[in-house]
Amino acid sequence: MKEQVVILGAGESGVGAALLAKQQGYSCFVSDSGNLNPKHQLELTTSGIDWEEGKHDEGRILAADLVIKSPGIPEKNPLVKQLRAKGIPVISEIEWAFRFIGNSRVIAITGSNGKTTTTSLTYHICRHAGLDCALVGNIGYSFARQVATDPKPWYIAEISSFQLDDIVTFRPYIAILTNITEDHLDRYDYQFSKYIASKFRVTMNQQASDYFIFCEDDEVTMQHINEFSIQSNLLPTSMRKEFLQGAFIKDNQMTVATADEKLQMSIYDFALKGKHNQYNTMAAGLAASVIGLRKDKIREAIQSFEALEHRMEHVANVRGVEFINDSKATNVNSTWYALESMTRPVILILGGVDKGNDYSLILDLVKEKVKAIVCMGVDNRKIHEAFQHTVPVMVNTSSAAEAVHSAFQLSDKGDVVLLSPACASFDLFKNYEDRGKQFKEAVKNL
Structure with a gap:
């Protein structure tokens, strides 16, 4: 009898792990506490793989010989703690x-x-x-x-x-x-x-x-x-x-x-x-x-080599102002790199879900290169506190279109409008790709 493999999390890595388990002749079961993408549901079903969504069947999971865990599930998850306590091996998809x-x-x-x-x-x-x-x-x-x-x-x-x-x-x-x-x-x-x-x-x-x-x-x-x-x-x-x-x-x-x-x-x-x-x-x-x-x-x-979408991606020049989409900058360090490569005055679009950011890391670069900050997030207090004495102009916006419009109004010919948020995107957008696409769409509509 082949080992019982349980896969926790049915995103791209979980479904891939399930397909490989099935192909190698293992009995496998996929469990996700959230909802499965319809494409993944179809794939698992047509491959004859058992799956569940919106819950975890603990009995079945704790009877596994091996568990493959999605990278998104932390160690402090109660189910992971139970698996560890039982000595059931938990590995990653790679x-x-x-x-x-x-x-x-x-x-x-x-x-x-x-x-x-x-x-x-x-x-x-x-x-x-x-x-x-x-x-x-x-x-x-x-x-x-x-x-x-x-x-x-x-x-x-x-x-x-x-x-x-x-x-x-x-x-x-x-x-x-x-x-x-x-x-x-x-x-x-x-x-x-x-x-x-x-x-x-x-x-x-x-x-x-x-x-x-x-x-x-x-x-x-x-x-x-x-x-x-x-x-x-x-x-x-x-x-x-x-x-x-x-x-x-x-x-x-x-x-x-x-x-x-x-x-x-x-x-x-x-x-x-x-x-x-x-x-x-x-x-x-x-x-x-x-x-x-x-x-x-x-x-x-x-x-x-062509640069990646959402990573220092040139979007357009509008009346002498260049727009750059660096939506993939989800931490302060990424924004540091983006600012470090700028040679012209910058209007910086910052903000989103803060992961415990330390904005002092970019203070010197902001002082040197940024003439205005456009905040794009639900809660912008921390950004205001960090830069209020450094940047003369700061405005709050609550959508990509509003942020682009404000940044364009604050810019002069020869400036760069840089979307490099230093934060996760989940407050206003699905993910950083969605944020970048909305930014690009807003630039095209100027």
Whole structure:
């Protein structure tokens, strides 16, 4: 009799995990306390997989041999506590998928900021160079769905700390850690050290034949790297130091050095602009170089990559004012990166659901570059308190259209209107994509 697998949470990762369990001959049951998306309902039903919504059948769940948990369900959930107390193994969907990939290899990208861009760029380079690979994880399909329906020799995976919390054997051939800043602390008992440890789990099972790419200019990474016993080959990136093995930028030239190979390229040829994207490009270039992709193909792909929607995305120029959609900036650090790359006066649209934000991090950049702040959220008090002595003009709005209209009225020719909210979007929007789309729509209607 095959093991009884229970899947908690029926989003993209849960449904993917269920399809893989079914394909591998396991008896499986999907349980979600919320409502299932109709597309997922249909998929589970047509695959002959048992599911429930709006409740949890505790008896059935606590009889499982193995539980695959959605990354959105925290450890303090009562059901998770009961499973732990009973000693029933609880794993994440990336751990589950990894168990069935055979000889395939994984490039795993994690970090507080830049992981989506770095993952997408790495995938773009690999595809451009002819590698047979899939884009999985937090971006694209769930890893398990890809393994079940269209397995590949290579998987390029964007991975969150929540997914890393429940790995056991997951072992990427190349692990990339972009940086570590305070984020999601509500899930880590407000202890930054727990979140840091979670990020470093990406290296936990790596061996001497694997690679770990990290940013040597990131203070938090460097303060803590020696606390973990990392067995893989270390490949740093930096703008301050040069390396024999690793990647660095000096005099506006990027050098990527791995084994006997050296790739050099001017930063002015990068499709992605801004200092933070130079770090993302070094990490992706290093990963591509490690797996032996051709230098000319890596160079071409870095030049031809198109920026992601909702991440520093140019929307339009309206009467000399540029509008930029950075709706994916859901924490203060992301907004810091956005402001850091600005060279013209900024009207900044901020606000949403605050995750315990510390706005002092961006105070200096706001003082230097921002001429007005447009608040877009249900509760804007904290933003007003943080910037009232720094920014001469601050206005409150309660929709994307109103925010865009106010920002345009406050702007002069040559200014930039930047939507980089530093907050989650759930007060006024479905998610950050919805926020970004409404922003773009409002700009088109000016």
